[in-house]
Amino acid sequence: MFSEIFLNLLLALIFGATIGLERESTKQGESRVGSVGGIRTYALISLTGALAGIFFIHDIHSVALFIVGGFLLLLISYYTIEAxxxxxxxxxxxxxAFLTFFIxxxxxxxxxxxxxxxxxxVILVFITSLKARTTKLVAGISRNEVQSFISYAIIALVALPVLPDYSYKLKDLPFLAEMLQGFNVELGQFDTLDLINPRKIWMIVVLITGIDVFGYILSKMVGDKSGFALTSFMAGFVSSTSTTQSLALRSNKTKYINHLVGAAVLANLASFLQIFLLVGPLNGKWLISIGPSILLMILAAGLIxxxxxxxxxxDEPESSEPKKEASIFSLMPALKFAGLLIIIKIVTKICLILFGQAGFVVSSVIASFAGIDAIIVTLADMAGPTITFKFAFLTFILINATNLLSKSVYSYIQGNKQFALKF
Known part of the structure; x- marks a missing residue:
């Protein structure tokens, strides 16, 4: 018991001193007015919180509450006087200071x-250390940027949660069924055909526009090259297809094509890494058989x-004309891409209904235009019991090749032609 208390007291002192060191280093070269303290002050604050904890665990609540109340009163008084x-x-x-006491x-x-x-x-130290960068970031924010951030917040935080997470089928649209019957067209097995899941489709829109927004923020903090590299890598785990589409759209606005191509390849590298996470829990034996190929794909993507x-x-030539402020993200291209995904998924479902197992490869290839995650999960389930490892592997190679080709096509249609050719 004593050893645990001593260890926790030591940790409290170390954590408090570390936070104090960060706060003191932040105040160097600045006025110390408004600063609670440095290493010693924060170490003592954390130690005081630990002492209050000792009294709490020994059921001496009156003393513990006195310490907590006294600290809060002291902190509020200090803030009031300084303000x-x-x-x-x-x-x-x-x-x-309060969080240090709480820790x-x-x-x-x-x-x-x-x-x-x-x-x-760790989060506390990280956030408090961001002052210099956030101050620089805020100083350069324009009204147009603020409006773009608000617009994205509406898209991601207001519109997305209220959309139904339900896959609508033909039978859910009675007016369409009646219209088709008027032309003597029977729905039959197409009655249960999935048409659209509003939330999942809107999630694609949120992702494409979000890559632009968060990439823009990171580029302001660490530079264009590093910002879009980090954002693209993380977004690649969600959808490398949407990420590549977003970068292709951005290639129309800049001459830094090589960096955008590198970020797009990095997003695809992340999608290759994700295959291990998707297949591993479902079919370890098949993962072992395709593992060398995935590693080669990862290595090649990393080198490229x-x-x-x-x-x-x-070098972009300097222009004497003032630059017009461009929007951080474009909503219409994202909506067009989401619409294209809807069409592709419907065609895929129709192929499955019409051709069954014989159309598995055809439907998989068509579906890979929209993404390969769902197909890979299906292959992992079927490899071994339903189809051979060899057939599953050939399908795996085919859908990856088709998916990469589709990304090039998307890039060529909506992006800079140099970006599409290099990708």
């Missing part, structure tokens, strides 16, 4: 797992991406 005297109403330092309390009471407490500590990132970009 009145300096007319500065920011509360970052005060919130950091010390959590370490001692152990009401949540230690890794969660450590995660809170590195090559394009290393290529020099043309």
């Amino acid at each position: 009145i005297s300096t007319r500065a109403f920011g509360i970052t330092s005060e919130l950091s 010390g309390l959590l370490l001692m009471m152990e009401i949540i797992p230690l890794p969660v407490t450590v995660a809170i500590f 991406s590195f090559y394009f990132f290393r290529m020099k970009e043309p």
Whole structure:
């Protein structure tokens, strides 16, 4: 018991001192007015929280509440006096102090797992260390950018949650059934054909526009090259097809084509890595058989991406004319792409209904124009019991080749021609 208390006290001191070190380094070269303190202050704050935790776990609640109440009163008084005297109403330092106290309390009471407490500590240090970058980022934000962020928030946070997560079928559209019957067309087995899932389709729109938005934010913080590389890699785990489409659209607005091609290849590398996550839990034996091919695809994608990132970009000539502010993202191309996916998926379902098992390869190839995740999961389920590993592997190679070809076609239609040819 004593050893656990001592260890938690030591952790509280280390965490508090680390937070104080970050706060003190942030204030270097700035006015120290409004700063709660440095290494010693935050170490003591965390230690105070840990002491309150000791009294709580030993059921001495009156003393524990006195410590907590006293700390909060001291913190509120400090903020009030500083706000009145300096007319500065920011509360970052005060919130950091409160969370430091809270971390010390959590370490001692152990009401949540230690890794969660450590995660809170790491997030706190990370957020407080972003001041210089966020200040620079906010200073360069225009009204047009703010409007774009608000528009994306409406698309992602307002529209998406209210859309039904339901796959509508032909039988759910009675007016269509009546119209077809008027032409003596019987629905038959097409009655249960899935047409559209509004939420899933809108998710594609959110993803395509989101890549532009988050890529823009990261590019402001770490530069165009690194920003879109990071965003594209993460988005590739969700949909490399949508990511490539978004980068192709962006290629119309910049001359930095090589960097965008590198980011697109990086997104596809992420999709290759995702195959391990999709197939592994479902069919380990088939994963072993296709593993070498996937590793070769990952290696090739990594080398190609590195090559394009290393290529020099043309210098854009300076223009004396003022640049017009362009929107951060474009909604209409994303809607067109979502509509194309709907058509492809409907055609795929029709092929399955008409041709059954004989049309499996045909339907898989058609479906790969929209994405390969669902097909890979299907192959993993069928490889072994229903189809041979060899047939599943050949289908796997075919759908990947078709998917890459479809991305090139999408890029050529809606993106810069150089981007499409290099990709």
